[in-house]
Amino acid sequence: MKINFYPLDFDYQVKDGQTYVYLFGRTEQGERLCVVQAYKPYFYVQINDIDKEELTKKLSKLLIENKLEPAKVTSWEEVEKELLGKIQKLLKIYVNYPKAVPLISRELSSWGIECYEKDILFVHRYLRDQKILPMTLVQVEGELQKEGGLRVPLFIATKIEQVSHESIPKLKMLGIDIETYAKDKIIDLEKNPILMLAFYGVDEKGEEFRKVITWKRFTHKLDYLEVVSDEAELINRFKQVIIDYQPDILTGYFSDGFDLPYIKHRADKYHIELDIGLDYSSLQTGGKADFKEGEASITGILHLDVCKFIRYIFGKNLKTDSYTLDAVAEELIGHKKHVVNLDNLAHVWDDGLKELNDYCEYNLHDAHLVLQLCQKLLYDMIEFTKIVGLPTYDVIRMRFSRLVENYILKRAIEYNVLAPNKPVHEEVDQRMEETFQGAFVYEPIPGLYKDIIVFDFRSLYPSIITAHNIGPESFHCDCCKNVKEARVPTQDEYWFCNKEKKFIPTVLEQLISIRADLKKQIKEAKARKENTTILEARSWGIKTLANSFYGYLGFFGARWYCIECARSTTAYARNYILTTISKAEEVGFKVIYSDTDSLFVLLGEQGMEKALKFQKEINSHLPGQMELELESYYPRGIFVAAKGASDKGAKKRYALISKEGKLKITGFEMVRRNSSLIAKEVQEQVLRMVLEDKTKEAFDYAQKMIVELKAGKISLDKLIIKTQITKELKEYSSIAPHVAIAWQMIKKGERIAPGSVVQYVICKGSGLVRDRAKLPTEVKDYDAEYYLNNQVLPAISSIFAVLGYSEEELTKRSSQIGLGKFF
């Protein structure tokens, strides 16, 4: 019997001495199914200089006692694989169950034998070896079982084959959110019950499902509200709704760290078994609901904590710097905040007030937001799944380094490459000591410039890695020691193989080519007015992955760590940009700025043709996938001086205006979080006017704003300064204003953990700035002097300095008018 099937969630189990992989998902016809296939766990040992006969004799006798079943070696075979460019003789050792791998390999290591790939997760190994991509269509051959002991039919497969790379078209998704009792903001999962729990679902047909469960009787007209007798009943209903609704995906926002662990903890209290897994297993939670890293999983139901994916991967795409549900939902789906004061929930609950209606609505709204966010990001999550070839559950919980590593691990099978081991503790410490030089940044001359052309190298680091064959396998190869072209500029002792393209640069090169092809496809599809969401998600995923290779090579925890590779990549980059600067100057361009991969030149008297000719000339000499692009033309741009050195330009701080009048602001307060809105606003306006060649207007505007500021007319929200708390409060050696505010908030019962962003306003008074920092809710008089001297003036004086105005001139009128008005 053959069935076409989309695998979504994975698990494994050991039965009667055999290990079975469980693939939960849907058939092409949309029926839920669990496909089971036997697979054997294994790892490798290196036997280059080891007597095979003697070793295998010992292996066959090896038995390590373990709780349920002793670990033992079941069979072995001799194989050859490439480790960092060198062929190795290996023994592939099969063991009786997955957890026997670490037990046996530890024993073998103690014999002095080198073990490899002993920490690869069994399900990951299976998926990579079988070349199965989760979320895409596979064909399974085998038999449907009458009694499987699962909540879904069981199919025992003898063969599995990928049939299409198209991902599953429709999924049934359920968003959840809970509200808990929290008086004085104290979150205590032992004492405080769950008050309400909201579901927002959508099925394959697009039909919606809404439900809020609570256990307080009060007057309401909410058709989705279900009132039960107590918290235990609420938890029972939670369980039943999930069992009945049968979602493919359960989603929440921070549900790994809060909602699901909280539910689990409360269920344990009432001795309720949350056996909602499709194999009747319980909801699994790691860590406690105390805002530390944990994971929550349900066998057979794909649990996606959208917050993790956003924090680790997707957040870099967003403008928002706060990853609260409200901020992220507003940016991604345009939803405004639902206004209720959660601090009052405990009080309203105790008194059984009718305001509970608002909280139920709020609860449902959040579940809806979570669902919409998950739907919005689903394509990106699925495309990452397909690129990396691992379960979506794992992929969305990975950071860049693990995404890269797992992608490389997948490709390693095709190239018969053996994975190097992860560094052990001492090795990590040693690696963390090693540093290397980064990019080149040109020191600009402060000034207002006209007609600027910006060139940049497209994907500079990835293209250097591929063009120069940079990777641990090709580093210091035996064949190119005397090949001049293989040497790295400014790193005399380094060379990379010039004869054969090696593993890491090869897979990266393919990634870049695939992306180039995708971009072409997107362009064509757009011309045909087709939807390009999936193609764009794939393109973004590949780009993100490719850009992370350089960082990965220099990351201390990497299997394929190669600091020489990272160092060589930046050395080549500096060499290319410096050469390009010289060539630009040779052909008569005035270079005004450059940072890492970009080149700013003045167009001058020469026409655009000359710029294009220069670009073509450079490109004709670039190797491989390297390419210099003409990014854009800007009619005007401004570079300001570094503080305290009027002739030296500040690096990484400039502003440009496009032909269409769009501002491109880099590095200024304007784009920084820890600067007040008033400073940002004034700076943006001033930059705009200056770049629009309206200097006088800019000056008058700035003077006017200074007068308003001094007169106390600026509204509170524009004065708020936001700063992130990055470590435990007690660990701060100096108490800056943001730390002082954090302590104030703690006293009021707020939770401040590393990562929290605090807000404050500097008020009038005497003493240190930190003693005058107040919470926005407690501000009476803001300190106009502080905002003038520490926020607004620093933001604009460097700009006016370029135009020849001094700070005194800016504040002159304000002191006259300001005083006159006041007294």
Add this chain to the structure above:
DNA sequence: ATCGAGTATAA
């Protein structure tokens, strides 16, 4: 005046 700690952003 000068320096270290802390924060944030560019690429």
Add this chain to the structure above:
DNA sequence: GTTGCTACTCGAT
């Protein structure tokens, strides 16, 4: 994931 001879502010000396 990386480095930047970044760039700024605050607080301490």
